Amino acid sequence: MTLPAPDLVETPDPHGAFPRLSREQIDRLSAAGERRAVRPGEVLYAQGKPAADWYVVLRGKVAIQQRDGDDARTLRVHGPGRFLGELGLLEGQPSFFTAVAAEPGEVLVIPAGELKWLVFGDPVFGDLVLHAYFLRRALVIGSGDGLRIVGSCFSPDTRRLLEFVARNRLPYRLDDLDQDRGAEALLRRLGVPAEETPVVVLPGAGVLRNPGNAEVASAVGLRPERQPVGVRDVLVVGAGPGGLAAVVYAASEGLATAAFDAVASGGQAGTTSRIENYLGFPSGISGAELAERSVIQAAKFGVPVAVPGEARTLVPRDGLYAVGFDDGTEIVTRTVIIASGARYRRLPVPGLEHLEGTCVHYAATSQEARQCRADPVAVVGGGNSAGQAAVFLAETSPVVHLLVRGGALAADMSRYLVDRVGNHPRVRVHLHTEVREVVEDGKAMAGVEVEDNRTRVRDRLAARALFVFVGAAPHTRWLSGHIALDEDGFVLTGADVGAFAGAGISRAPMPLETSSPGVFAVGDVRHGSVKRVASAVGEGAMAVRFVHEHLARER
Template sequence: MAKPVIMTVDDDPEVLQAIARDLRQEYGDRYRVVRAESGATALDALEKLKLRNETVALFLADQRMPQMSGVEFLEGALSIYPGAKRALLTAYADTDAAIRAINTTRVDYYLMKPWNPPEERLYPVLNDLLDDWSASFSPPFEGIRVIGNRWSPHSHSVKDFLARNQVPYEWMDIELSQEAQKLVEYAECDHLQLPLVLFPDGTSTLQPTNTQIAEKIGLQTQAGKPFYDLVIVGGGPAGLAAAVYGASEGLRTVMLEREAPGGQAGTSSRIENYLGFPVGLSGGDLARRAVTQARRFGVEIITPQEATGIRVEKPYRFIQLADGSEISCHALILALGVSWRRLDIPGVERLTGAGVYYGAAQTEALSCQGEDVYIIGGANSAGQAAMYFSRYAAKVTMLVRGDSLTKSMSQYLIEQIASTPNIEVKVHTSVIEAKGETSLEAITLQNVLTQETQTVPANSLFIFIGAQPATTWLDGIVERDERGFILTGPDLKREERRPKGWNLERDPYLLETNVPGVFAVGDVRHNSVKRVASGVGEGSICVQFVHQYLSKVL
């Protein structure tokens, strides 16, 4: 933590220099002494200190200053740093004013000029004030602060990006926090331009993109080399496993992730059926452990960065990126994962990020304290989310089109849900409309058997209705099935014939696509098992096929 500040204010340069010198001599090892030549200058400096999240322990101001007296300055400073101690420096003629200030404006003490010797007439008083301040001082949060509106999609995007990349931050709701309102005022920021992101170094950004945030907090957003042995596109469990095994076996490896390492699994509140973790772990914990392991072996992790195209020039594969750059490699693994399927009903698209969310959106859990939460879906991801939100919400209602959870959810989750009193499962139910102007206010439910409808108040709706691959950028190069999932190995054969354009004497390896040296693993692969352990397994064994491929082309 940065040293707390002692601020001294005096319009007389010689007096100001002398008091600052004495303060630094006694307190410079524990406090940072800041001086100002007027009350107005000091107030401006305090606003900047506040934006940098610095702490002020003590104000020491001269009473007799032009334009703004010491008492007037301390009154202004009180609104910015209400917890700081306040003391006046006065001449004998000003003692009455100083006593009135103590009685009316919460000035803690007044000191007479001159204060020599300071060991007798200055330090004992200030020591008592600083001791009192230290006894009640709680260190502020030192990381990133995000000021925004709960119902702002851009605010949600910033919070989600920071949380999924394991970056601690403090959320400050402009509608609920007076501190947030003051910070926005000090930053001279229009409320309509939020979110405002305040960084620990004192800089701030309005409505930043994920890339701007990533660059500011030190994430690697550009590849360090133009060429790699192995490029992995996608940072979910399959991609992370491939990265760990590839780098640990000597391959120069880079992994590209468009959002945050962990993929869809990284948003899971609890994974309880992953081998080796008997009490379960969150998707965020799994991602953090895997990222640490990958970096230990020298994997470059580029995020946020999106692949937009592939071209092949024997024996190289080139990956084109969204920022216009390009990297090349000998072998490429596509671990793209899947995205939540969008719910196409009136109101949802407009209210996404403002009460309607895809996936668990754990960043919104605390905001749901004491509210009713609705979840659409009946598979494991929906069940895990229901259990997580039940810790915060007054009630969680799961909306399921089918007649039960047994067809798509693990038995252990069904039992947990049944034993949780504030979770209700509504079967044969779908949502047909989301209502609200600037945020979600209500949803319309329909019984799929009777077609009966009802509209219920709702502020938070979380959607888990299946997944779809984002593979359109592979058109014309990598073969896919009718739903967009990538075909590999035996699935490429039609009537026992190898894929069109395949010019090698061997058949494609188990996880190899129709392009030699380009592989696919995890949820994006046709007929894959949609489980974390399966993705990790495919990512791990795929590296063996990469070695076999490289041994024949190099």
């Protein structure tokens, strides 16, 4: 085992990711834990395992390392007053790193379970820890540490894994068999033949060979080991802003609640680089941070969000509902809140599929930005998601081409974003423009061929990545035949249910209630919904109020 050098210099903290606790804060925290001496080389927590305790450095230094067998690489060093850990500590995930004492010292040790209550119970301390942990996760994502995915970017399974870990905000690095010389050497060292790729190398040297998303989720702590038993009061299907709001309000009011999402918590909002018009966040908040805060809040009330868990069936059963999931799980519940959102629409351009996850993206977060740093990129779309992505990507990309099919940004984009896009020196807006072809250079993307939809004149723009934001289709196939849908597949609710022939409801539906009594819909999946985060959150809270009314009526 490689020991850290005793003369390591403490890592600077220019962005607030490694704040120092005051003496008063440490004294208050001491009542919840114990002070303990540490010796050089002592491991406080190891990568690949959930950390059982939370540490504050009182004397000496602690090194944060990434270990590969007997080799260790020191990433950061913390001195007195700093606390250890990362976002996964609050969510029960295995650690991506090892913390080891670099010199004789003393630490304050607090059980991880106790830390959660300290975070929830003290708003000032809680915000300090949460903000630092979000920044640390962003730093890890930007550094490429964490999981390693070894495979070909042309493999559908590799692209599936890349999308899954990115949507779940897990730090990773792709070792591309088609471009990275060291990828094959890594496979040989792991003893994995090429036909068994892609593989996911976990912190702690665990290797998953072409795993399903559920297997990865279980390995990194995203999926609870045990599913809820017994009849639930409410089952929330989907964990976007509307679904997460419903979970928090239902659980906090004592309802027996279960929650699932097919891909990742946060929904489409979770892929947004910055939400600037959400009430209470004047400087904006990233979709990832909003999602993580909501997941932690749901866990505070005892409801973890199970990921991945795709609903496949909804069947009435003796006055209850049975919802079946893709892994065979069945949840029996008194009410259902459908928040399954919508799936991204693809561009009708040939050859995009094999570039998805590497050059073609449907989200613009720090994960994707890291892949195309310093390269020109193209963004397709004229709504808020496209505008937010263009501004965010322009922070690192020299040129961002915003390709808009219509003739004005203001038609579908908020005024504040129109101004930001129009005033940004590195964003070039192309109106009346549609993508016709992706230009490849060997095994990478070199540009896009676009066409003016008025003149039919074509042009070629240099771009190493393409970001697509052209709307979404509702995820409601599993509801067909049981719940009233409009012609586009969105769920009808309230007065819109009307005289639906298959309605099983004998009274006027409550707002947000579907054609089946006790089944509600919120957010983007609902016909006529307002495509705003605040609206979805409000609908999630409202749906819980109607759940109470339905349960009271049934009793």
